[in-house]
Amino acid sequence: MKSSAHETIKSKGYKLTHQRQLILSILEGSQTHLDAEALFLLAKRRDPKISLATVYRSLSTFKKIGLIQEQGFGEDHGHFETVSNKPHFHFTCSQCGQVTELRSKKIIRLIKELCQEEDLKMESMDLLIQGLCPVCQEKKSTSTTS
Amino acid sequence: MKSSAHETIKSKGYKLTHQRQLILSILEGSQTHLDAEALFLLAKRRDPKISLATVYRSLSTFKKIGLIQEQGFGEDHGHFETVSNKPHFHFTCSQCGQVTELRSKKIIRLIKELCQEEDLKMESMDLLIQGLCPVCQEKKSTSTTS
DNA sequence: ATGAAAATGCGAATTATTCTCAATTATATT
DNA sequence: AATATAATTGAGAATAATTCGCATTTTCAT
Structure with missing residues (x-):
């Protein structure tokens, strides 16, 4: 335990x-x-x-x-x-900086498998994704600048 | 382009x-x-x-x-x-600090899908994994300290 | 080529982090 | 519960990392 x-x-x-x-x-x-x-x-x-x-x-x-x-x-x-035992994924909006937490059992399992294949003993993982949140995508498509 | x-x-x-x-x-x-x-x-x-x-x-x-x-x-x-267009995953050994680069098309695809589900437009991703590299696992199991 | 705005180099200023050392505190032992 | 000892702490000095201010230089559109 x-x-x-x-x-x-x-x-x-x-x-x-x-x-x-x-x-x-x-x-x-x-x-x-x-x-x-x-x-x-x-x-x-x-x-x-x-x-x-x-x-x-x-x-x-x-x-x-x-x-x-x-x-x-x-x-x-x-x-x-x-460090939480539940690994989580952070999506950060490159425009407004807002952070969204994501989670996916399936991805976590695959990552674990990937590590096992390479003989790496995983202790923690963090997935950091950068991009545009829905709001900022909206803003960008509205302001039709070149 | x-x-x-x-x-x-x-x-x-x-x-x-x-x-x-x-x-x-x-x-x-x-x-x-x-x-x-x-x-x-x-x-x-x-x-x-x-x-x-x-x-x-x-x-x-x-x-x-x-x-x-x-x-x-x-x-x-x-x-x-x-920022490369090919996202890669870093495994860092928590003991010796060595970095191993990992890659998995399958995981990348799943992450992209996950973002789409949430309406997030991904620009880049980085997966940071921490744990023990093969060498340090070896060392740890050898030195059988309580 | 020319001029305006942006970027640079330099050193000073600020911030972030680590170090030193005397005083304090946690823990194992009695 | 009191004691020894080794680790940890607080305070501030020291060092490292980053940003700023400003005179000079450079880019780029004209």
């Missing part, structure tokens, strides 16, 4: 400090992808003494043990989210 | 400077994902006067018009590559 993130931290020999618990809980509770600064600001509301360096250190530790992943697509600096 | 990157730059109203041509040609010629600094160093070999700021500015322009994409996965800062 999959143990909680807390167990994972301890099982890897890291200490379960409450700064780490706090940061983790913020990441888990957030639907958006936070960057270090945003995370720091949120964390500070619950622990005004927490340091930005600790946020960075925690993120790098979490990343090392696979609790989170960094997303750097189209952004200027790193954004983080917890 | 798809016009070349040069055409794209001009068609978007940007000037085709030779710094931009140089940077683009390096990106196109490179198989790896370069970061701004590496790109700068390479560019300097052909144009010793080029400035790092120009590299950054070009990258951001290219990104805006969709010529390149930024990859920030697992790295500390942004890496870039030209």
Whole structure:
């Protein structure tokens, strides 16, 4: 059975400090992808003494043990989210930036097969698709510019 | 018909400077994902006067018009590559960091279908998979540490 | 060729991230 | 519950990455 993130931290020999618990809980509770600064600001509301360096250190530790992943697509600096066991696909509109979550069991299965064929043990996957959302397609076809 | 990157730059109203041509040609010629600094160093070999700021500015322009994409996965800062019409899948080993390129016509087709179902017009896709490469799986099973 | 607007190079300014080190804290052991 | 010890933290300095400001140069339409 999959143990909680807390167990994972301890099982890897890291200490379960409450700064780490706090940061983790913020990441888990957030639907958006936070960057270090945003995370720091949120964390500070619950622990005004927490340091930005600790946020960075925690993120790098979490990343090392696979609790989170960094997303750097189209952004200027790193954004983080917890790794969910359900891999998801992000469609980002190149015009308005809106993100749509997609999912497909079939595709996930095929990707897993592809990895097995190559003898790669998959831990996580993220599919990042860029293009035009329905609204922006509409806009583009309306403004009939050359 | 798809016009070349040069055409794209001009068609978007940007000037085709030779710094931009140089940077683009390096990106196109490179198989790896370069970061701004590496790109700068390479560019300097052909144009010793080029400035790092120009590299950054070009990258951001290219990104805006969709010529390149930024990859920030697992790295500390942004890496870039030209958007190819052939989407590819990256498998990154979480232990050694080695990248394996994968490809699957079937998966690409399914992803396209998925987008069509949702009325999303795809421009590019990138599948980022993380896990253990064969070598690191071997290592892990050998060192039978609790 | 000429002029206007855009892009460049340079260094300074800003932001993002990492490091150092003394003080604190989590955990295993008693 | 108290203690030892090794990891972690906070604070700010140090470093790295990115952007900005502006004088000069270049592109491109005329």
